[in-house]
Amino acid sequence: MITIGELTLVLLAGSFLTAIFVVTVSFYSIKRGHFYFPRLVKSGLVMSEGMVKGICNFFSLDDKELTAFFIRLHNTMNSKAxxxxxxxxxxxxxxxxxxxxxxxxxxxxxxxxxxxxxxxxxxxxxxxxxxxxxxxxxxxxxxxxxxxxxxxxxxxxxxxxxxxxxxxxxxxxxxxxxxxxxxxxxxxxxxxxxxxxxxxxxxxxxxxxxx
Ligand code: SF4
Known part of the structure; x- marks a missing residue:
């Protein structure tokens, strides 16, 4: 039971840190008009989308701006294919x-x-x-x-x-x-x-x- 509890805590902490990373890099990218770590950011969003939205709400960040950013990021990453x-x-x-x-x-x-x-x-x-x-x-x-x-x-x-x-x-x-x-x-x-x-x-x- 203790191991399961510890594992859950580790997963939660990992998810939270991923979400913080995604939000920070995304808003920095939006501000600078450049995609930083696009693959990592995109994978991070897929893994922890709910938490990313929660963090945006908590800090009153515009999650619409974030969604528009991810669509641009997605298009950029798919444009070659x-x-x-x-x-x-x-x-x-x-x-x-x-x-x-x-x-x-x-x-x-x-x-x-x-x-x-x-x-x-x-x-x-x-x-x-x-x-x-x-x-x-x-x-x-x-x-x-x-x-x-x-x-x-x-x-x-x-x-x-x-x-x-x-x-x-x-x-x-x-x-x-x-x-x-x-x-x-x-x-x-x-x-x-x-x-x-x-x-x-x-x-x-x-x-x-x-x-
Ligand atoms: S151009 Fe086509 S889509 Fe537009 S109003 Fe006329 S029939 Fe409808």
């Missing part, structure tokens, strides 16, 4: 909240089918992405994304959404060995959110510039 994957094996999932509130798109088993009505920027940007070779879906929710990933087996996915959605999506893609890249919307919400399309194309064009 992503660049090597052909665009035909990449998928883009656009959130349905980017649509105009009067959107006439039909809901189908493969997501919402844009009718290029011009009320929002989705139609023209789907065309641009498809011209690059991408497979693009407008997803009404995460269930469709999981279904399309199982059905079409993309090797890389660009997920677009708010902080929580993108973070959860990237974690899931990591677990199933798909190269994930995240792009954040500029505005959270359920209706008429906004995306800086240049942010998306900055990622989408990785590895395609020369072609």
């Amino acid at each position: 992503f660049s090597k994957i052909e665009s035909s094996k990449r998928a883009v999932f656009l959130p349905q909240c980017l649509r105009n509130s009067q959107c006439p798109a039909n809901l189908t088993p493969e997501g919402l089918q844009c009718r290029r009505c011009g009320r929002c920027e989705i139609g023209q940007n789907i065309d641009r992405l498809e011209n690059l070779g991408y497979n693009v879906w407008i997803a009404p929710g995460s269930t469709l994304i999981k279904r399309m990933v199982i059905k079409y087996k993309p090797e890389a996915v660009i997920g677009i959404g708010c902080l929580v959605e993108v973070k959860e999506g990237l974690d899931l893609l990591d677990k199933i060995n798909i190269v994930g890249m995240g792009v954040l919307t500029m505005k959270d919400g359920c209706v008429e959110t906004a995306l800086n399309w240049n942010d998306l194309f900055e990622v989408a064009l990785l590895g395609l510039e020369d072609k």
Whole structure:
């Protein structure tokens, strides 16, 4: 019993020290605009995410800033692998909240089918992405994304959404060995959110510039 107690204490202490390391290095990296120990920091977060959030809350640190940092870190670490994957094996999932509130798109088993009505920027940007070779879906929710990933087996996915959605999506893609890249919307919400399309194309064009 004593040994189990001691082991538990050691594990807790290790987890706490890891979390302190992750928080300290992350905020220092954010301040300096440079990723320090990216692999260690990313592994540390995976190991002790709950405790990292607890420490941020305790010190009133902005855990949203930390999450955005981890998405940037994740993209940076995946960009080389992503660049090597052909665009035909990449998928883009656009959130349905980017649509105009009067959107006439039909809901189908493969997501919402844009009718290029011009009320929002989705139609023209789907065309641009498809011209690059991408497979693009407008997803009404995460269930469709999981279904399309199982059905079409993309090797890389660009997920677009708010902080929580993108973070959860990237974690899931990591677990199933798909190269994930995240792009954040500029505005959270359920209706008429906004995306800086240049942010998306900055990622989408990785590895395609020369072609
Ligand atoms: S362009 Fe497409 S997604 Fe946008 S409102 Fe029209 S049909 Fe809907």
